[in-house]
Amino acid sequence: xxxxxxxxxxxxxxxxxxxxxxxxxMYHGIFSALSSKPMTSVYTTDREYxxxxxxSKRIFLAKKPExxxxxxxxxxxxxxxxxxxxxxNKHGQKPILFVTDYRFLKDTKDAVGxxxxxxxxxxxxxxxKRLEQHAxxxxxxxxxxxIDAL
Amino acid sequence: MRYFFGQKIIQKxxxxxxxxxxxxxxxxxxxxxxREYNQKNDLSQKTIDENKGHLTLFTRERLEKMxxxxxxxxxxxxxMIYYHENRYGxxxxxxxxxxxxxxxxxxxxxxxxxxxxQGWMGSGLMLYGDINIDFVDHIEFYYASPSFExxxxxxxxxxxxxxxxPEQDSGGKVNLIQGNRGYNSQSxxxxxxxxxxxxxxNFSHTNAKRETVDNGxxxxxxxxxxxxxxFSYVKNDDQIFHLQVMKKNTDGLAGxxxxxxxxxxxxxxxxxxxxxxxxxxxxxxxxxAYEWLKVDIVQKDEYPLVWAxxxxxxxxxxxxxxxxxxxxxxxxENIGDHRITAGLKGRYKELDSYExxxxxxxxxxxxxxxxxxxxxxDQYALTDQELLTLxxxxxxxxxxxxxxxxxxxxxxxxxxxxxxxxxxxTYLYRTQFALEPFTRYLALSNPLLDPVNSQDxxxxxxxxxxxxxxxxxxxxxxxxxxxxLQDEDGLFGNxxxxxxxxxxxxTTVFTYDYDFDLNNKMNLQLYYAQYRDILTEPKLExxxxxxxFINTYEDFDFYNGVVWHRNSLDWxxxxxxxxxxxxxxxxxxxxxxxxxxxxxxxxxxxxxxxDPATGSLILPLSIxxxxxxxxxxxxxxx
Numbered sequence: 067x068x069x070x071x072x073x074x075x076x077x078x079x080x081x082x083x084x085x086x087x088x089x090x091x092m093y094h095g096i097f098s099a100l101s102s103k104p105m106t107s108v109y110t111t112d113r114e115y116x117x118x119x120x121x122s123k124r125i126f127l128a129k130k131p132e133x134x135x136x137x138x139x140x141x142x143x144x145x146x147x148x149x150x151x152x153x154x155n156k157h158g159q160k161p162i163l164f165v166t167d168y169r170f171l172k173d174t175k176d177a178v179g180x181x182x183x184x185x186x187x188x189x190x191x192x193x194x195k196r197l198e199q200h201a202x203x204x205x206x207x208x209x210x211x212x213i214d215a216l
Numbered sequence: 217m218r219y220f221f222g223q224k225i226i227q228k229x230x231x232x233x234x235x236x237x238x239x240x241x242x243x244x245x246x247x248x249x250x251r252e253y254n255q256k257n258d259l260s261q262k263t264i265d266e267n268k269g270h271l272t273l274f275t276r277e278r279l280e281k282m283x284x285x286x287x288x289x290x291x292x293x294x295x296m297i298y299y300h301e302n303r304y305g306x307x308x309x310x311x312x313x314x315x316x317x318x319x320x321x322x323x324x325x326x327x328x329x330x331x332x333x334q335g336w337m338g339s340g341l342m343l344y345g346d347i348n349i350d351f352v353d354h355i356e357f358y359y360a361s362p363s364f365e366x367x368x369x370x371x372x373x374x375x376x377x378x379x380x381x382p383e384q385d386s387g388g389k390v391n392l393i394q395g396n397r398g399y400n401s402q403s404x405x406x407x408x409x410x411x412x413x414x415x416x417x418n419f420s421h422t423n424a425k426r427e428t429v430d431n432g433x434x435x436x437x438x439x440x441x442x443x444x445x446x447f448s449y450v451k452n453d454d455q456i457f458h459l460q461v462m463k464k465n466t467d468g469l470a471g472x473x474x475x476x477x478x479x480x481x482x483x484x485x486x487x488x489x490x491x492x493x494x495x496x497x498x499x500x501x502x503x504x505a506y507e508w509l510k511v512d513i514v515q516k517d518e519y520p521l522v523w524a525x526x527x528x529x530x531x532x533x534x535x536x537x538x539x540x541x542x543x544x545x546x547x548x549e550n551i552g553d554h555r556i557t558a559g560l561k562g563r564y565k566e567l568d569s570y571e572x573x574x575x576x577x578x579x580x581x582x583x584x585x586x587x588x589x590x591x592x593x594d595q596y597a598l599t600d601q602e603l604l605t606l607x608x609x610x611x612x613x614x615x616x617x618x619x620x621x622x623x624x625x626x627x628x629x630x631x632x633x634x635x636x637x638x639x640x641x642t643y644l645y646r647t648q649f650a651l652e653p654f655t656r657y658l659a660l661s662n663p664l665l666d667p668v669n670s671q672d673x674x675x676x677x678x679x680x681x682x683x684x685x686x687x688x689x690x691x692x693x694x695x696x697x698x699x700x701l702q703d704e705d706g707l708f709g710n711x712x713x714x715x716x717x718x719x720x721x722x723t724t725v726f727t728y729d730y731d732f733d734l735n736n737k738m739n740l741q742l743y744y745a746q747y748r749d750i751l752t753e754p755k756l757e758x759x760x761x762x763x764x765f766i767n768t769y770e771d772f773d774f775y776n777g778v779v780w781h782r783n784s785l786d787w788x789x790x791x792x793x794x795x796x797x798x799x800x801x802x803x804x805x806x807x808x809x810x811x812x813x814x815x816x817x818x819x820x821x822x823x824x825x826x827d828p829a830t831g832s833l834i835l836p837l838s839i840x841x842x843x844x845x846x847x848x849x850x851x852x853x854x
Contacts, residue, residue: 085256088256091252141411188253
């Protein structure tokens, strides 16, 4: 069957769906900037992101937050539960928190950065002081997107 | 290992240069990845349907940079069909400035794919043509006959508004605007995504203190309005429910006064819209919509009023209530290289009541209209890059009260070619339009307005041939659209001597967009049209243009745009200059200073007047729908 090239998606329930290729490109870059490992273990509860990350050869999905290098937080309820877990786990290695909402960056000092939408454009932001707590030194290409503090 | 002199330095330099260039490449990579992510994940990419017709798109980013706060702010920049207001001060782009109640019924407005209609009273544009768009993510204008998949009734311009989603706009936003003359507007939105559910609520209030119009008396005409508007939805993966409520109290400008000197003129609207859509399976979708509208009209003049229901009186205090019910069932499937879409649609419009001075005054037996519509559409992929599209739609309209029934047949044949840089689109179509019920009802209710002929009005048949060619490469986008149309048995009377032929249209729109970089963009649009036998003109030429610049420098955003109009009626130039500067104080706080129609030279149109004492035409009033206005805006996200 020939591929019908015109996009005809008109399903309201599915109006928001991440475009796989460009999303992976962005997150491959972000995760490799935050973690030096060739394969990054990521924990997220978001079904859309899980669907996209499943197709990646550089990201594998962790089943538990503790088993991950990076936790990607996309909603407030996950943010609450992750912060609670982190506060109980005082001595263990804490995964890096990265969020998709600017407000979450303000709400928790554990999050090192955010990739979020603002007025129709995506914004990338890293907080220098928080990166330093994890001893992360961003590659130069990402340093334009870094601010000292909120 | 031995090194020659300077070898280490050279090696280190090469490594440094390598790293430097790598970093530059990476920096460029991050920027280009961001650009690609923005473009591919923009919500408009999920809703644009190439088969719907010829598109003019306003993305979220563009709406934000333009500081467009109402649909009117956007509509005033579009080509072909310009934003106008009628003698009641209501959005009526196809209004002639004459005495007809409403002319723009074939411009349809959809929100999230569902039509908002005033049912018996006409198109949803009448109320929604200048709504607050704080809840809107992006807007699509489709010219010419739209895809039958979306439309229940025929249209020649369809405006699709798509709301924001909590995935990209979670949390809350407050927007406060204060303008000159006491204009003020407030809006608050909140949206959230839960595990399997998301919702969005927007509540806004506008107190529009507008420019008055001098009518030669000591009391200039007023078109102020106060509007309170609620937009909300809740949805999950396969269901969505919308609730919209709008209350709008307007000063009715010239209203029903023949010479535009009313003693009193006001119209109050209360509108409720609800709809529910469900994906029944991979192929089937059902949708139901309900609309209710209450209109209270108060008019007073020294002479008998224009309004048919006033029955020759010089005062009118009437209340109309009407309801509209719409149901749709659509089926979609890919079979081989064919994408088949078919469906059934039904709409029932009813005039629930008409009271005058608090008493039932419904005398005309014509109070309801039913539309049954059946459509089939096949999109056949000729190759990976070519699509052939065929659509056919049959509408049966039945009316009560002994009024004629109508059968409408719509046909649409299209071809689309798309490659990496080039795209071409052409349509051939035949569309039929029937007279809207309220216009017919008013003619039937007044013996002076030819009630016998209003029972049986010929259908307007519009034949069209349209083409569009686009070229996109990196930072450039060129687009050229050509339309050739002809109206047979036009519903808008042009039967005066010398102008009685079929109305013919030849129009062309050229646009060029250039992105200097992510933060600096330019948009140019040029339009030329030639009309034959339109309204009272045997030949009319129309030219317009729109040029805008969007710039960002550090924490400041700038928008500068000019809309230019002129036509062969007097070849006078009109310029609507709009500028804004925004200071992004913090990530969640923005202050904006905006000026619209800064030169006070925006397009004006004539509003006809007749001396009620003698019946002779008097000098028309020249009115612009665009006020000269300066506003200060505060926006806070939480």
